[in-house]
Amino acid sequence: ETGVTQSPTHLIKTRGQQVTLRCSSQSGHNTVSWYQQALGQGPQFIFQYYREEENGRGNFPPRFSGLQFPNYSSELNVNALELDDSALYLCASSLEASWETQYFGPGTRLLVL
Amino acid sequence: DQQVKQNSPSLSVQEGRISILNCDYTNSMFDYFLWYKKYPAEGPTFLISISSIKDKNEDGRFTVFLNKSAKHLSLHIVPSQPGDSAVYFCAAAKAAGNKLTFGGGTRVLVKP
Numbered sequence: 562e563t564g565v566t567q568s569p570t571h572l573i574k575t576r577g578q579q580v581t582l583r584c585s586s587q588s589g590h591n592t593v594s595w596y597q598q599a600l601g602q603g604p605q606f607i608f609q610y611y612r613e614e615e616n617g618r619g620n621f622p623p624r625f626s627g628l629q630f631p632n633y634s635s636e637l638n639v640n641a642l643e644l645d646d647s648a649l650y651l652c653a654s655s656l657e658a659s660w661e662t663q664y665f666g667p668g669t670r671l672l673v674l
Numbered sequence: 675d676q677q678v679k680q681n682s683p684s685l686s687v688q689e690g691r692i693s694i695l696n697c698d699y700t701n702s703m704f705d706y707f708l709w710y711k712k713y714p715a716e717g718p719t720f721l722i723s724i725s726s727i728k729d730k731n732e733d734g735r736f737t738v739f740l741n742k743s744a745k746h747l748s749l750h751i752v753p754s755q756p757g758d759s760a761v762y763f764c765a766a767a768k769a770a771g772n773k774l775t776f777g778g779g780t781r782v783l784v785k786p
Contacts (some may be wrong), residue, residue, distance in 0.1 A: 619773060
């Protein structure tokens with residue numbers, strides 16, 4: 562049984578660029594949630610995908626978008642990067658959107674210069 | 675608008691003693707509460723949860739207490755061990771929702 566993996570682990574972008582972050586969910590999990598964790602703060606919910614459909618969205622602008630693939634892996638895309646987008650991006654997979662089965666990946670640290 | 679708050683950013687406790695972490699929330703629609711532990715360079719891991727129909731849930735050394743009227747929950751760790759040193763997040767959700775709202779975290783240091 563593999564855990565939740567995310568790639569890349571770190572990356573640096575400049576303001577205005579676009580970025581794609583990837584997440585492979587735990588085997589058997591059909592739900593992926595994405596969170597943004599700014600330095601010194603708790604994770605903030607971006608959106609959730611369940612069986613390839615968006616299943617809820619937090620208070621983030623449309624330039625944050627996502628996809629879930631038939632194998633339940635997922636991508637987070639951020640367009641027109643801003644300095645405030647610098648954060649740790651966490652994805653979490655779960656079975657049927659259950660919180661107790663939700664496992665987080667180690668995150669991707671994004672720095673926007 | 676911070677709906678879930680952990681007012682103590684850090685806590686230091688001696689090994690073997692009790693650690694008490696506090697969390698306050700403002701949204702009365704929250705029905706489900708969870709605690710997560712996070713080590714550096716790892717994602718948060720689920721620790722324990724409680725639903726609003728209960729006031730206490732226990733799992734080994736970890737106990738969560740919920741006071742709905744005060745909109746307050748706490749996590750007790752007893753006895754504390756050096757391996758418990760981590761950042762702890764409380765999180766809340768509406769029963770019918772899918773969004774977890776996290777507090778800002780409390781960094782716990784357990785001294786041997």
